[in-house]
Amino acid sequence: MVLPSNILSTSAKAYKGKKQSRMGEYLYSFFVCIIIVTPLLICGCSHFDKGSQTKSAFKEAHEFFSQGNYKASLSRYEQITEKYPAAGDRALFEMGIIYAYPGNEQKDYQKSLEYFQKLIMAYPGSGYRKDSEMMIFQINNVILKDKTIATQQTQIETLRQTQIETLQQRDKTIAVQQTQIGTLEQEVKRKGDELFTLQNKIEMLQEKVFLIQKGPADKILIEKKDRRLTLISKGMVLKTYKIALGGDPIGPKERQGDNKTPEGTYFIDSRNRDSRYHRSLHISYPNEKDKKRAKTLGVSPGGDIMIHGIKNDFSWVGDFHTEVDWTKGCIAVTDEEIEEIDKLVPNGTIVEIRP
Numbered sequence: 001m002v003l004p005s006n007i008l009s010t011s012a013k014a015y016k017g018k019k020q021s022r023m024g025e026y027l028y029s030f031f032v033c034i035i036i037v038t039p040l041l042i043c044g045c046s047h048f049d050k051g052s053q054t055k056s057a058f059k060e061a062h063e064f065f066s067q068g069n070y071k072a073s074l075s076r077y078e079q080i081t082e083k084y085p086a087a088g089d090r091a092l093f094e095m096g097i098i099y100a101y102p103g104n105e106q107k108d109y110q111k112s113l114e115y116f117q118k119l120i121m122a123y124p125g126s127g128y129r130k131d132s133e134m135m136i137f138q139i140n141n142v143i144l145k146d147k148t149i150a151t152q153q154t155q156i157e158t159l160r161q162t163q164i165e166t167l168q169q170r171d172k173t174i175a176v177q178q179t180q181i182g183t184l185e186q187e188v189k190r191k192g193d194e195l196f197t198l199q200n201k202i203e204m205l206q207e208k209v210f211l212i213q214k215g216p217a218d219k220i221l222i223e224k225k226d227r228r229l230t231l232i233s234k235g236m237v238l239k240t241y242k243i244a245l246g247g248d249p250i251g252p253k254e255r256q257g258d259n260k261t262p263e264g265t266y267f268i269d270s271r272n273r274d275s276r277y278h279r280s281l282h283i284s285y286p287n288e289k290d291k292k293r294a295k296t297l298g299v300s301p302g303g304d305i306m307i308h309g310i311k312n313d314f315s316w317v318g319d320f321h322t323e324v325d326w327t328k329g330c331i332a333v334t335d336e337e338i339e340e341i342d343k344l345v346p347n348g349t350i351v352e353i354r355p
Contacts, residue, residue: 054084061094070104089123092116093132100139109139138202145191152184152191159184217344220268220307222331222353224249224261227322229307229331231344238344241337242322246329251355253285253329255294256302261329264289266351271342278309278335279342283351307331307351309338 057080064073077091077098084091092115098104099112116132123129159177166173217231217238224245231238245261246253252263262285270282286294286301294301308330310321315335326332333341 054087057084065098068103070098070101070106074098089119089126089128092119093128096132096135109143113139138198141198142195145195149188149191152188156181156184216346217349220345220349220351222351224263224353224355229333231341241333242319244322244327244332245325246327247325249325253290253302254297255299259328261331261353262290262305263353263355266353268345268347268349268351270347273342275308277311278315279338280306280308281342281345282306302329305329307333307338307341309333309335
């Protein structure tokens with residue numbers, strides 16, 4: 001499901017309008033960013049939608065949410081937890097999201113926390129557990145920082161007022177107070193930077209949730225010239241990754257040891273989650289065309305072509321690994337990216353490798 005343009009536009013305007021205002025208003029825009037992908041979380045792509053009735057119930061609850069009828073949406077999710085207990089963890093997760101949603105005039109952060117905590121207790125093996133723990137952590141942090149910043153702002157205003165009243169009589173006191181104000185303002189700025197950091201973490205989490213719910217991928221497109229790997233599901237792009245190739249990347253792989261990345265159509269035929277390169281997905285090279293070419297040349301076509309992470313003990317290199325083609329013919333991404341790809345790409349997925 002694609003995020004409705006009216007919801008995205010409204011949320012973006014809210015964030016832009018609040019961006020340079022006072023700290024309390026900035027906190028509100030931060031929560032807009034937390035919930036900006038809520039409609040994506042409440043889509044019908046969850047792995048819980050095994051029955052048409054369950055899927056219909058979730059769809060109805062989401063429609064109430066989209067209409068701004070949060071009370072009806074919450075009531076429908078409550079019915080889902082009673083009638084379809086197997087899907088209860090998803091319903092609890094989305095109820096927690098609704099109670100934290102800035103557009104909900106009856107939002108209640110404590111109730112939001114209660115639903116996430118109930119999910120963790122009642123469904124210890126749920127795929128939403130980690131997401132719920134993250135949301136609990138972030139909401140508690142925002143509440144705490146909100147109180148801290150409000151207190152500091154009050155202190156700053158009090159000190160400034162005192163400065164005006166005693167300007168002529170207490171020069172030394174004013175100097176001390178100005179130093180205190182500067183310290184407090186730096187502290188407020190630091191807290192603001194922490195909020196931005198939390199926002200980025202939440203956006204990364206929400207992106208992962210979105211990918212998992214939109215997946216699995218049914219095709220991997222690798223474009224050697226552009227050093228790009230793209231995951232595709234039902235004709236739609238899920239995500240793209242920057243990659244490194246074999247040390248001699250131009251042209252198709254012809255023989256064992258030529259350090260070339262193959263070109264052609266293959267599929268994922270196995271995987272190794274304890275690889276020397278963190279994790280790896282094995283590509284079905286050589287295909288019949290590759291074998292025929294190698295036979296004509298009188299050479300071995302080679303094998304062991306994989307999509308993998310960075311070599312163990314070198315994960316600290318991160319994105320810098322793509323500055324040079326360093327593999328022996330494989331396709332390399334970061335360790336974090338191969339973990340994400342591993343979750344989204346089942347065995348049998350088509351792999352098209354273009355020049």
